[in-house]
Amino acid sequence: MEPKNFFTFTTVLHKCTITIITIFTSLANHTLALDPHFEACAPKTCGNGLNISYPFWISGKQQSYCGYPNFEITCGDEEPILSISEEDYIIKNIFYANNSLLLASAAAYDRQETCPTPHHNISLSRTPFDLISTDTNLFFFYNCTKKPPDYYTYPIDCISNSTHYSFAAFHEEVLLKANYSLDLCRNSAFVPVDVESINIANLWQMNYTEVLKMGFLLDWTTHNCTSCEASGGRCGFKDSKFVCFCTDKPHVETCCHDTLKDIKSDGYSKEKAEELDITDDVGLLKHGPPTPSPDSRTSWKTTPPSSN
Ligand SMILES: *[C@@H]1O[C@H](CO)[C@@H](O)[C@H](O)[C@H]1NC(C)=O
Ligand SMILES: *[C@@H]1O[C@H](CO)[C@@H](O)[C@H](O)[C@H]1NC(C)=O
Numbered sequence: 001m002e003p004k005n006f007f008t009f010t011t012v013l014h015k016c017t018i019t020i021i022t023i024f025t026s027l028a029n030h031t032l033a034l035d036p037h038f039e040a041c042a043p044k045t046c047g048n049g050l051n052i053s054y055p056f057w058i059s060g061k062q063q064s065y066c067g068y069p070n071f072e073i074t075c076g077d078e079e080p081i082l083s084i085s086e087e088d089y090i091i092k093n094i095f096y097a098n099n100s101l102l103l104a105s106a107a108a109y110d111r112q113e114t115c116p117t118p119h120h121n122i123s124l125s126r127t128p129f130d131l132i133s134t135d136t137n138l139f140f141f142y143n144c145t146k147k148p149p150d151y152y153t154y155p156i157d158c159i160s161n162s163t164h165y166s167f168a169a170f171h172e173e174v175l176l177k178a179n180y181s182l183d184l185c186r187n188s189a190f191v192p193v194d195v196e197s198i199n200i201a202n203l204w205q206m207n208y209t210e211v212l213k214m215g216f217l218l219d220w221t222t223h224n225c226t227s228c229e230a231s232g233g234r235c236g237f238k239d240s241k242f243v244c245f246c247t248d249k250p251h252v253e254t255c256c257h258d259t260l261k262d263i264k265s266d267g268y269s270k271e272k273a274e275e276l277d278i279t280d281d282v283g284l285l286k287h288g289p290p291t292p293s294p295d296s297r298t299s300w301k302t303t304p305p306s307s308n
């Protein structure tokens with residue numbers, strides 16, 4: 001294990017040692033009677049392995065209280081689909097750590113769709129999502145009465161003929177430099193594209209469907225789930241209020257916090273927790289050192305929770 005990971009690992013253990021002990025004490029007592037909200041909000045996938053959890057939820061597979069209403073996801077084949085202003089987007093990835101996700105037009109992936117061109121601009125007003133500044137717009141121009149320059153443009157053959165041309169381009173300046181007037185085109189729309197992850201030379205080798213499939217990044221702002229998850233909980237809502245669902249019951253913000261109070265009132269002693277040899281059952285340990293030495297077992301079990 002990397003020293004840094006080990007540091008994080010031990011910090012988490014320090015913070016939550018008592019919680020973990022309490023959870024497993026109650027597990028032992030109640031033989032896996034987990035809170036139904038906690039169970040209902042377990043991460044699920046549409047089949048492709050991408051884990052969906054708060055603030056998202058899959059309708060039909062998870063309860064709506066596991067996330068926000070406009071983070072509802074449906075499954076198309078094995079892919080998670082998010083609908084934004086009546087357009088369907090395939091979720092290619094979700095970065096829970098920095099509140100962002102990578103999406104691509106579902107039409108670009110649809111084999112029945114022979115000409116997956118956008119006809120309106122993405123509208124994020126009245127959504128919790130925002131475009132990220134590193135996204136670059138790909139502009140689509142339709143029914144132009146002049147042939148576009150060959151350089152830095154993507155022809156759209158399915159809706160072009162000898163008198164009317166349709167194409168896509170990243171930068172209008174390229175067209176202006178070539179004296180190409182966009183007044184010769186009937187209408188236009190743009191799609192954001194995450195071009196950061198690709199070599200520019202490769203970008204020009206692609207066709208417009210392949211560029212659309214690269215997708216774009218959006219970020220979101222919601223109640224932060226970091227401390228709830230770090231304490232072993234799953235975020236969601238109860239009576240429209242943010243809560244942290246834990247194995248025993250819903251808590252306010254983290255499983256640790258409220259459980260510490262419980263420990264006092266229930267009078268659990270460290271000694272009692274140590275009676276149970278729970279070392280191998282603690283999920284955290286599975287991601288921690290593979291074989292903790294007998295010494296480290298004792299030391300983590302008896303470490304009191306840190307004061308911060
Ligand atoms: C998804 O979650 C499951 C269980 O929580 C975990 O085993 C799996 O590794 C996760 N998959 C990915 C791709 O993170
Ligand atoms: C959530 O809060 C934690 C600290 O409580 C912070 O480190 C983290 O960056 C926040 N996450 C996001 C995505 O804002």
Ligand SMILES: *[C@@H]1O[C@H](CO)[C@@H](O)[C@H](O)[C@H]1NC(C)=O
Nearest residue numbers: 095098099100132217218219
């Ligand atoms: C979030 O993290 C992922 C993976 O590290 C990265 O690809 C993505 O660009 C980040 N998102 C933002 C908004 O910076």
Ligand SMILES: *[C@@H]1O[C@H](CO)[C@@H](O)[C@H](O)[C@H]1NC(C)=O
Nearest residue numbers: 119120121122187188189190
């Ligand atoms: C999309 O936005 C561009 C630039 O703002 C605008 O010129 C165009 O008319 C818009 N297209 C649609 C279909 O609304």
Ligand SMILES: *[C@@H]1O[C@H](CO)[C@@H](O)[C@H](O)[C@H]1NC(C)=O
Nearest residue numbers: 119142143159164166186187
């Ligand atoms: C192009 O022009 C034709 C005929 O005027 C029209 O039917 C068609 O909808 C236009 N296509 C686009 C993409 O605007």
Ligand SMILES: *[C@@H]1O[C@H](CO)[C@@H](O)[C@H](O)[C@H]1NC(C)=O
Nearest residue numbers: 143159160161162163164165
């Ligand atoms: C080319 O396409 C335009 C718009 O779709 C249409 O109005 C026109 O009749 C077509 N011309 C030919 C020669 O097919």
Ligand SMILES: *[C@@H]1O[C@H](CO)[C@@H](O)[C@H](O)[C@H]1NC(C)=O
Nearest residue numbers: 149174175176177178179180
């Ligand atoms: C564009 O037009 C200007 C002025 O009419 C001319 O000087 C220039 O050579 C033209 N550029 C191209 C690429 O045709």
Ligand SMILES: *[C@@H]1O[C@H](CO)[C@@H](O)[C@H](O)[C@H]1NC(C)=O
Nearest residue numbers: 156157158206207208209210
């Ligand atoms: C774009 O390229 C892909 C892969 O090379 C190909 O399957 C697809 O038919 C091409 N699409 C168009 C519109 O040329």
